[in-house]
Amino acid sequence: NAGVTQTPKFQVLKTGQSMTLQCAQDMNHEYMSWYRQDPGMGLRLIHYSVGAGITDQGEVPNGYNVSRSTTEDFPLRLLSAAPSQTSVYFCASGPSISYNSPLHFGNGTRLTVT
């Protein structure tokens, strides 16, 4: 049981490049989400999904796209990378979004955009 797996662990991009951050979970969770974590800003929600085929925007969605074709996978696409997107990105999943339904986080992808 691997939990939430994020790849790659580290990535360096040049401004304007695109890439996809991968997230997979093996717990059959309906809810999946992407956060970015920046110093002094805490975790901010980018996009989330409550099931296959359903996605919605979070607090900071600009510059990112998501899709959810299967329950297991929830990739995050950076369309045209900018230095402001330098951050640590976390994928999280849970049975639902609720106070007593803990989110399971991956170990993050550290992205630098030069």
Added chain:
Amino acid sequence: QKEVEQDPGPLSVPEGAIVSLNCTYSNSAFQYFMWYRQYSRKGPELLMYTYSSGNKEDGRFTAQVDKSSKYISLFIRDSQPSDSATYLCAIFSGNTGKLIFGQGTTLQVK
């Protein structure tokens, strides 16, 4: 004004000390309160949750909520070096399904 405010620290204490970590929030509609712990280069993991005013204990950890003051705290008794981590408060609104994290407080126990 941020909906959830948390002092980022860092906080450094000697082993065995009692640690107090705090958050304030602005929306009285928030109903549920959680604490996540995040070790360096790892994702956060849920430590405790509560939904009522008062105290909830789990071993050396106590979560305290004061809804009248919109103030939540996490106390760690007999702190250990293994408690060195970043602690994030998180507040959930059942009405909106919104989960908001504080900025996180970095704790070092020497």
